Amino acid sequence: MTTSNHDDDPVMRDPRLDAAWRAASRETPPPALDDAIRAAARREVGAGPQREITTVSTPMRARVREATRPEKWWGPLAAAAVIGAIAVGVLQLAPRDRDTSADVANTVVSDMPADNGATRRDARLPAAASASVRESAPAAAGATDAKANTESQMPFRKQALDQPALEKPVSKDPASNESDARGDAMPSSGLTGAARAPAAIEVAPPSTNPEPEGKKKSSMARAETSTAKAAPAPFPHAVLPPTSAPTPVSPQPAAPAPLPAPNSAAATPASARPRAPEPFPVETAKRAAVPNVAQAPSAAVDAVKPDVSAKQESFAVAPRKSAVASAMGAMTSNATGPADPDALRDKLAAATPPAGTGTTQAAGGAVARERASSRGDSPSLAAAPAAMPQRDAAAEPARQFATAKVAAERRADPAVDAKAKERARLPVADWIALIRKLRDEGRLDDVALELKAFRAVHADAQTLLPPDLRDAPPGKR
Amino acid sequence: MRGSLAYSRAMLAFTPDGAPGDEDLMLAYAAGDASAFDALYERHRGGVYRYLVRHCGNAAAADEMFQDVWMSVIRVRATYAPSAKFTTWVYRIAHNRVVDHWRATGQVELVSAGGGQPGGGHSGGDPDDDDAPDPLAAIAGARGYEPEVRVAAKQLGARLYAALSLLPPAQRDAFLLHQEGGLSLSEIAALTGSGVETVKSRLRYALAKLRTELADLQ
Numbered sequence: 001m002t003t004s005n006h007d008d009d010p011v012m013r014d015p016r017l018d019a020a021w022r023a024a025s026r027e028t029p030p031p032a033l034d035d036a037i038r039a040a041a042r043r044e045v046g047a048g049p050q051r052e053i054t055t056v057s058t059p060m061r062a063r064v065r066e067a068t069r070p071e072k073w074w075g076p077l078a079a080a081a082v083i084g085a086i087a088v089g090v091l092q093l094a095p096r097d098r099d100t101s102a103d104v105a106n107t108v109v110s111d112m113p114a115d116n117g118a119t120r121r122d123a124r125l126p127a128a129a130s131a132s133v134r135e136s137a138p139a140a141a142g143a144t145d146a147k148a149n150t151e152s153q154m155p156f157r158k159q160a161l162d163q164p165a166l167e168k169p170v171s172k173d174p175a176s177n178e179s180d181a182r183g184d185a186m187p188s189s190g191l192t193g194a195a196r197a198p199a200a201i202e203v204a205p206p207s208t209n210p211e212p213e214g215k216k217k218s219s220m221a222r223a224e225t226s227t228a229k230a231a232p233a234p235f236p237h238a239v240l241p242p243t244s245a246p247t248p249v250s251p252q253p254a255a256p257a258p259l260p261a262p263n264s265a266a267a268t269p270a271s272a273r274p275r276a277p278e279p280f281p282v283e284t285a286k287r288a289a290v291p292n293v294a295q296a297p298s299a300a301v302d303a304v305k306p307d308v309s310a311k312q313e314s315f316a317v318a319p320r321k322s323a324v325a326s327a328m329g330a331m332t333s334n335a336t337g338p339a340d341p342d343a344l345r346d347k348l349a350a351a352t353p354p355a356g357t358g359t360t361q362a363a364g365g366a367v368a369r370e371r372a373s374s375r376g377d378s379p380s381l382a383a384a385p386a387a388m389p390q391r392d393a394a395a396e397p398a399r400q401f402a403t404a405k406v407a408a409e410r411r412a413d414p415a416v417d418a419k420a421k422e423r424a425r426l427p428v429a430d431w432i433a434l435i436r437k438l439r440d441e442g443r444l445d446d447v448a449l450e451l452k453a454f455r456a457v458h459a460d461a462q463t464l465l466p467p468d469l470r471d472a473p474p475g476k477r
Numbered sequence: 478m479r480g481s482l483a484y485s486r487a488m489l490a491f492t493p494d495g496a497p498g499d500e501d502l503m504l505a506y507a508a509g510d511a512s513a514f515d516a517l518y519e520r521h522r523g524g525v526y527r528y529l530v531r532h533c534g535n536a537a538a539a540d541e542m543f544q545d546v547w548m549s550v551i552r553v554r555a556t557y558a559p560s561a562k563f564t565t566w567v568y569r570i571a572h573n574r575v576v577d578h579w580r581a582t583g584q585v586e587l588v589s590a591g592g593g594q595p596g597g598g599h600s601g602g603d604p605d606d607d608d609a610p611d612p613l614a615a616i617a618g619a620r621g622y623e624p625e626v627r628v629a630a631k632q633l634g635a636r637l638y639a640a641l642s643l644l645p646p647a648q649r650d651a652f653l654l655h656q657e658g659g660l661s662l663s664e665i666a667a668l669t670g671s672g673v674e675t676v677k678s679r680l681r682y683a684l685a686k687l688r689t690e691l692a693d694l695q
Binding site (some may be wrong): 017023027040 | 514522530551554629
């Protein structure tokens, strides 16, 4: 038996049929099926994505190489996330000026008695109502000065130690409390806020705080941070002795006060002074700042004029920052040895901007306007251009003049003041209806009083009042 | 696995054109080289697919069988032994899958791929059913060609299918294995379990009938 090579048998091959078969043999499996089978093959052997196909064309190979390249899409996303995280961190660490202005507004501009809740409520009153401060503020400030130089500061200081950093210190002594309240109601709100600012530092004085040394430093850092964040810009001249002449604030940047302060208590070396009974130097400076304003109100008012306060802010920010930086440098430079907390407090007290500038400007604006109007200044100074809506530019001077005049008259009349307080929360429509009712009843005196109070409360009373009540001068109908 | 992969790559036998042989590629894939499978698949995907689609005349069924064949190759890669040609081995799997398809569909013989052309040996399908879909239209052939080329290829393929449908299944199977797989008579005999002479006679009869049917081809 022999075997032949059947494949070589020409009978098994037909060229014409082979050519036709090759021409018709164009069927290929679907690409999706190819991909599925290839993926299954790679998955079975535990291999990764296909790196390179040796049997495909160069463009396909390039596409495969591009598709299987390690993914880098997360690069920009990661960079954006890092930038966002840094931005959030910087925003968290940045000081918040909004808190400072709100604190000053809540604690300074007030018509109510000196309790915190009432202070905050009055802060939300309209600007004209909040501007109705007592005319006896300089006298009260003088009384405050008299008490501030006495030994009755101790309960005040103890109270301040127990208070949170940003709360207004309230003395247990009624007289002192009253003086504080009047000091808060002073027109020179910036000065008052500046005088209170060092209270934030008093929260944790190293001499009385039983914390260990490491916590003392952190407390000082917190106090400094709270001062930088929330405390209104203290007056740099607050460190001057009370006997020195009151220095009017000029738009020029004030140099940081020299250390130690010339105050007798502050000038005493910290190591030689008894810590507990001595008033805090900054506290003394705060007390000293009030009578300066009381004795020279014109100088203090000049410091808080609305038209110059904006310029002062731009000039005063730089010295404040530089002074704070110098104080910080002093704190950090003492890392090798124990830092003198009193000296640091003095530095921080000196590193505060002038009153009426910076963040205290907004709160002091209304009071400054009233002060300016009471002194007979120009109505343009008495008005608050930024606070009032720009309704009619032509009628604006006349309205401002009328407002200033009414405000001056109202201060002269306690009845108007009381009526204004009484009607402050009354809606305008109800108030007008009440005035009309009084007019119809023939109670013209009451109508005049109501109109005075209305004009005192509402700065834009001329636009709010109806024509039948608008043109009538107060007290005539 | 890396050691075996390196070993298999070192043992690769190259074809005269410089490419490694099918068996070596299969061994490399069994050792974990996925790219070896890609090369192997690229070589035989067309032949196996045409073998299946021209056997059953249904592209969807051919796709399913094609996937089953290659999944079987992947699954049994660890037990693959190069005792025979890889082509013989993979076409044996395809042949068995076609037989299973016949059994599953109850067809003893191939359904006419012409769809309406009566012919001898047709036992499945209704030749008079004009509403039956054209199986050639579903065949994924002639992809990527110009329309006129595709039309010509489709017409030629229709004639080939018509001629193939006239063949008995055994003759058609022998012809397809010989034509698509490039298997020799002995390999076809071993694959189908028939004698070489039997395969030779089947192939001779199949060629004779096809020549008769396609006598007008240039």
